[in-house]
Amino acid sequence: MEKDQHNTVVFSASKRELFTANNGYKSLQKRLRAQWRIQSFKEELSVEKLKGVKLWITAGPREKFTALELEALKLYLDGGGNVLVMLGEGGEMKYDTNINFLLEEFGIIVNNDAVVRNAYYKYFHPKEALVSDGVLNRAISRAAGKVVTGISEDENIGNNTQPLTFVYPYGATLSVIKPAVAVLSTGSVCFPLNRPILAFYQGKQSGRLVVLGSCHMFSDQYIDKDENNKIVDVVLQWLMTDNVQLNQIDAENPEIADYSMLPDTGCLSEQLRGCLQEGDENPRDFTSLFDMSLFNQSVDTLPQVISTYKQLDVKNETLTLITPQFETPLPALQPAVFPPAIDDFPPLMLDLFNLDETFSSEKVRLAQLTNKCTDEDLEFYVRKCGEILDVTPNLDKEQRDAKHILERIFFQVVEFKKLNQEHDIDVEPQFTPS
Template sequence: MNNITVVFNISKNELFKLPDSYKTLHRKLKVSYRVESNKNDITPDILKGATVFVLAGPQEKFTETEFQYLKDYISEGGRLLLLLGEGGEVNFNTNINFLLEEYGMTINNDSVVRPQYYKYFHPKEALISGGIASDTLNNNLLEYSKSILTAFDFMDDKYKVEFVYPFGATMNVIQPSVVLMTTGPAVYPFNRPLAGYYQNESNGKLVAVGSGHMFQDKYITSEINMAVWDSIFSMILTENFSFKPSDFNDLEINDYAVIPDTIFLSEQPKLCLMDSLDYDIPADFKKLFDMTLYSINNDLLRDVINTYGKLDVQYETLKIIKPQFEIPLPPLQLAVFQPIFSDLTAPPLELFDLDEAFSSEKAQITQLTNKCLSPALENYRKEGTDEKELGYFIQECGRILKVFQDEQRMSAKEILNVISVRIAHYKKLDKD
């Protein structure tokens, strides 16, 4: 065991505790590191003895003095890991964003959801693919994802890395911090940061993740969540860690759009209906409409005509100008008689030998034998063997037995050769 000490703070009533929800993570950490829990207030002495100080879901507010201690801890080379969940500060009743804003990060009061069901039943158990922002981190996780076969071969390497992000919130990440993970293109809200990373010149680091649930016992063994923890924790412990200049070339971050709370608005009283409670409706409903606002009349026509005389302009009544349209095609005329369409010809069924088309191979060979046998015997008695007649018989037998395709033609010798080879192979198989 080395001299690295990981301290999990529980003085702020943290939601995620080692004995309750982080048992698997605790067993993994205590193999290589010294793992402790802090029940007292955050002081410089406690922070000084911690290589990595973890705030796993704080549910109470920090004091200004404690924030100053944490800032000094980071500026002097300390490593701080913050985990939260959906709803951000509102649900956790904390003020941790006051600290994160100093480093260009905030956790939003929202939730990450997947609109379509895939592997996990609850919409907030979002399975994210293509959410690793850094190419270096994505390549490291890709090797682990290939071992558990979570994606298809035809996918881009970026989308083969899948991790489950349960009951988490999105973040805002700007300079001097960088984005580690995003929601990707399939999870609402699209392409929003989920984790931020900050490092100063003294090798002090701050890593914030919007979901501490993803490292719980229920989810840390799902997908590649364990590999995500290993990669993030390795970045925290690595001295003088730095990203490549090309790591964030393909990073796409959408603007954070806020929409109205339609559920809240639907429960409010309708003001347009409330205003009409003290209003007497007249018997003639037409009096409710003010037609003078949009009326069309000739009341000012005489004044307009008199204006022509004052301006010494001759008044002429408007004339209708017949429009001229350019007709690119001649005008169409209605047909007097219905068009006569020629009927289709009947199919030439008489050209097909139905008996030959539907009879079995054995029957076709029998018919061919009877057809060629009688003339062949007579010719044999008179003139001897007729090679053309014998070749025709062999070729027809080859066609019936489908030795060759209809568009191909084979000689009688080639057909006999093919059949002889098949018989030889058949006898070899029987012999074995």
């Protein structure tokens, strides 16, 4: 079944808006599409085109509205229509629009400034301001589901009793006066401190106006960050239904600070400043103030100087430059910085050697091994002796036990003995009978 014509929500796209229904506001469009019909206006506004529209939204307009368009929006609001206006940091000056001409008639102005968080937390950019104590009207927290148990509506308590945390990216502050009501502020951590960022206005014919200083807050990138989605729900409930009733005590006396301007000290430091000391009056002939003798060049003494060369018998030639040597009583200036801490390379991975085993003789090594071992270490003793005497490498891997080592040594001794006997037989003298 087709939705009613009076249930239409219109996104403005005629002023080069930074965000439209299909560009950056798809998540918000899905929320509205469940109950309302969505349209985009790319033509010039008029009273006839706004007939039957439930809500008109503009997010970051970057062109000026004509006088007829602003008058049509004013008549639309006075006739019971609803308007949601969102801008950004820099206000009208940066976006090159004139929407404040309409808003100031209802007590709201978007300032040409930016909201910055003083302390880093969770978000990297300072203009992605995370606000945790910015609720000015307790009805906002109650509509968002942040209800403090044990506290009634009639109790005169502070405005920040219901914690509602939201991120306010790349936004500006608002100037709000009655009959408009400020409902959200920058809190105590962001600068400017405790300044309005969201304001409501309700006309006599039930027409409602909501002004938000950041069009990025409801965009696809930030609508699901922290509790921004709850702020969206509260704004839509207040615009489209009568479920949200603002607290009158908080509406009359919101906890907002005065807007104080700070001098641009960086710009002022570059400008010339006049001397505060009062001087004498200038004479009529101002040229008499110049003392020309201080910086005067004269060639009157040049002949006398040239004749001095002849008297002193000195060649009249151009003097060469002598490099001066200045004695510095203080050491040369150096930048007050710390040298970079460069990691040293790790030490080389060298194998560990036992110098005694490497350079000692076989007899010394055998003696050291003998002193270490007892009768119970006979097997170990024989094996180590075989390694020292280079007997073990000549054996197979399966025969490198003490028994085969001793057998190998005995065979070597026997062979050695045989060689000695053969030598003795060869050298034995032969006696022949006489």
